[in-house]
Each structure stands twice: as C-alpha cells, then as structure tokens.
Amino acid sequence: MAELIGGLGTSHVPSIGVALDRGLRDTPDWKPFFDGYIPAQKWMADHKPDIAVVIFNDHGNAFFLDRVPTLAVGVADRYKPIDEGWGPRAVPDFEGASAFSWHFVDQLVENHFDPLVCREIDVDHGLQVPMELFFGRPDAWPVKIVPIFVNTIQYPIPTPQRMWDLGRVLRRSIESWLTDDRIVILGTGGLSHQLQGTRAGFLNREADRAWLDEIGPNPEKYRSMSREDYVETFGSEGAELIMWLVMRGAMDARVKTLHKHYFAPASMTGAGMIVLENEDAA
Amino acid sequence: MSDQIPETPLFVRSHGDIGYPLNKMAMSLCQAENREAFKADEEAFLDRYGLSADQKRAVMDRDWEAMVRLGGNLFFILKISAIDPVPITAIGAAQAGMSHDDFVYGRLGKVRHG
Numbered sequence A: 001m002a003e004l005i006g007g008l009g010t011s012h013v014p015s016i017g018v019a020l021d022r023g024l025r026d027t028p029d030w031k032p033f034f035d036g037y038i039p040a041q042k043w044m045a046d047h048k049p050d051i052a053v054v055i056f057n058d059h060g061n062a063f064f065l066d067r068v069p070t071l072a073v074g075v076a077d078r079y080k081p082i083d084e085g086w087g088p089r090a091v092p093d094f095e096g097a098s099a100f101s102w103h104f105v106d107q108l109v110e111n112h113f114d115p116l117v118c119r120e121i122d123v124d125h126g127l128q129v130p131m132e133l134f135f136g137r138p139d140a141w142p143v144k145i146v147p148i149f150v151n152t153i154q155y156p157i158p159t160p161q162r163m164w165d166l167g168r169v170l171r172r173s174i175e176s177w178l179t180d181d182r183i184v185i186l187g188t189g190g191l192s193h194q195l196q197g198t199r200a201g202f203l204n205r206e207a208d209r210a211w212l213d214e215i216g217p218n219p220e221k222y223r224s225m226s227r228e229d230y231v232e233t234f235g236s237e238g239a240e241l242i243m244w245l246v247m248r249g250a251m252d253a254r255v256k257t258l259h260k261h262y263f264a265p266a267s268m269t270g271a272g273m274i275v276l277e278n279e280d281a282a
Numbered sequence B: 001m002s003d004q005i006p007e008t009p010l011f012v013r014s015h016g017d018i019g020y021p022l023n024k025m026a027m028s029l030c031q032a033e034n035r036e037a038f039k040a041d042e043e044a045f046l047d048r049y050g051l052s053a054d055q056k057r058a059v060m061d062r063d064w065e066a067m068v069r070l071g072g073n074l075f076f077i078l079k080i081s082a083i084d085p086v087p088i089t090a091i092g093a094a095q096a097g098m099s100h101d102d103f104v105y106g107r108l109g110k111v112r113h114g
Helices: A014-021 A029-034 A039-048 A098-110 A127-137 A161-174 A205-214 A220-224 A226-236 A237-250 B012-030 B033-038 B041-050 B053-060 B064-069 B074-082 B088-096 B100-106
Strands: A005-009 A051-056 A071-074 A116-118 A144-151 A182-186 A254-268 A269-278
Touching: A005 A039, A005 A127, A005 A161, A005 A237, A014 A127, A014 A237, A029 B012, A039 A127, A039 A182, A039 A269, A071 A098, A071 A205, A098 A161, A127 A144, A127 A182, A144 A237, A161 A182, A161 A205, A161 A220, A161 B074, A182 A237, A205 A220, A205 A226, A205 A254, A205 A269, A220 A237, A226 A237, A237 A269, A237 B033, B012 B033, B012 B041, B012 B053, B012 B074, B033 B041, B041 B053, B053 B064, B064 B088, B074 B088, B088 B100
Parallel strands: A005 A182, A051 A144, A051 A182, A071 A116
Antiparallel strands: A005 A269, A071 A144, A254 A269
C-alpha cells in the first residue's frame, strides 16, 4: 500500500511568490524567512515523495462568487498556474496524480463527503507558493499533485472538525491505495493575518508560535475550536489555518515535530512552517 | 455563522449581495483586454458591471476602506492594484485608518533595515 511519509504545514502568502519572481530572496527583508525553509526543503529532497496532496483555498481565481464549492478535488493530469492579473509566472505546470485523485474522490463519497470533482482547473498562489517553498523552482516538479480546494473566503466556511474528518478519510484513502507511492500532505494557509476592516494588520505572534508548538502534540484544542475562535485568535483571513487540520487529522495521534519556523510579518501575515512525521513511522 | 467580531467584517451574505458587481468587475481585470478598457474609460467600464454610485466613487477614488465597506472583498478588489500599483500594506493602512509607517512598523511590527 501507499505510505504517508509526512505532513507539512505552511503559509501561502502571495508576496512570497512575488519576492522570488523579483529576485528578493536574499534581501534583508526576506532572507530570514526563506532560510527557515531550508530544513524542510532538505527533508523533502531526502524523502523523495511521489505525490503531494495540497490543501489550499482558491482566492477567486479559479472559482468566482457565482459558484463557490465548499470542497473541491482536482482529478486532472495537469494543472496550470493561474495568471492572477500581474502576468504569467515562471512556474512550471503541475502534473496531477489523477489515479490517486479518483481513488480519493471515491473514498470521500463512500464516507459521506460530497466534493466538486474538477477535471480541468487552474491553481493559484494558494498551491503555487507552498510548492515553491518546499521544492524550490525546478524545471519540472519532482512530485505529482492532488489539489484539494477548500472555501475559506465566503461564509459559511467549513468547520475545523470537518477538516479533521476530511483528513481521516484522506489517511484511509492512502492506506487503501495499492501502490508503492510515497505521499506527503501539505496543509496551507495562515498563520495570523487580517486584511480587512479596522482590525486589518492584526497579528498574533503568541498564538502563532503556540500553534506551531502544539499542532503536533496537542491538536485536540484546535480541532474543537469554533470558527469564531479562529477568526478572533488568528484574524479573519487567519481562519485559513483550519486547512492544516486536514493534514494533522491524516497523521497518527503521536507525531514528531521535526522542523518548525516562524517569521512575521511576511507582507501582512504571520508566516509559519512545520514538518511532522508519524512517531511510529517505518 | 454570524458576523459579530469587532472590527472584523466577514464575507457573509449581506456583504456578498451588495459587493457582487464590485467584486465581479475587479475579477474581470485578470484579463488584459479588461485592464485596457478600464484604463481607457474607467467610469464606462464600471457602468458595464452595474456598480452603485457609491461603489463607483470608491473605486475611482481608490478608497479601499469604502470599497470593503461597500461589499468589496480584498482578494477580489486587489486586482485593481494590478493596474494602479499600491502595496497591500497601504490598503491595510487605509482600512485601519493609520499612516503607512504606523501600520507597517507599529501594528505589523516590521523591523527596519537601514
């Protein structure tokens, strides 16, 4: 059967991609941020996954407000990076793990989730930036992807518990996938930020650091928080952090936190990263 | 889920309803031909999407606080800054009602380099 080799979490702030595009990686503003990802990039290079399942939210670039799926899964062979209005980025297309995607969709419906199934769809910075942070800017991506789109923009957004349950089904899908594929899960979004209203610019460094410390050993408190709690603690856009619960829910109860990194502000966001492995990993 | 957290507008139905023309117009700017049309005759372009008079004024004044108050969602209205470049921190400062420096170095706590 396929193997879940690790769970990673990261922010997906668009300015990160812009900084890379403009060659700002080693400027004083950005170097400490990017350097913090080096251990995760090394982990990825050493562990050589075949498939990356990426949980992220589209930002109106693939889905507009005319139709908003709460949950969507890509089953394509290929995904193009979206031009979000500033011109095309020098990011290669993403190859899709379509066979595993279909298996996952089958398992989702079997377990009473009802995703929108997407055969042709482009992916925005929500997926591009995490891939660049963990894999750099290769000529071709070394993994195939399964994109999972979660609505975190238009309310109602899904509950933290639902994200956790989605992770449980993802885990069962990996364990019932009869290949030798090595799979990583990337939960993306957050950490604290708020882009709108008079509280715009709200950051909560203490809560962000606690999240990185606790999401491995003590995820229960985050699973049982309400959406209002997320908005209050992490800011309106920081509520995206619920998507990390898909990753965490897919992992074992006992995990090792191998790497973590925090930097604020990246643009207007508390930016964080984590690498988890199951404690009893083979 | 209700929209009752202080100073924190969530994109609930009421915002979505009034903001729909504004957000739809903004997202159309992802296409180059629409960016050209916007630049050529901004008001005529806004009329195509049926923006209210207040929404039109907010866009033409680049009044980011008003755009959000009138149903704009930042992820959408941000596309206007692809035509008329402005850092997202300036949009944030406008909503917070702060100067850009106070917002960036005070509220966000950015470290000064040189």
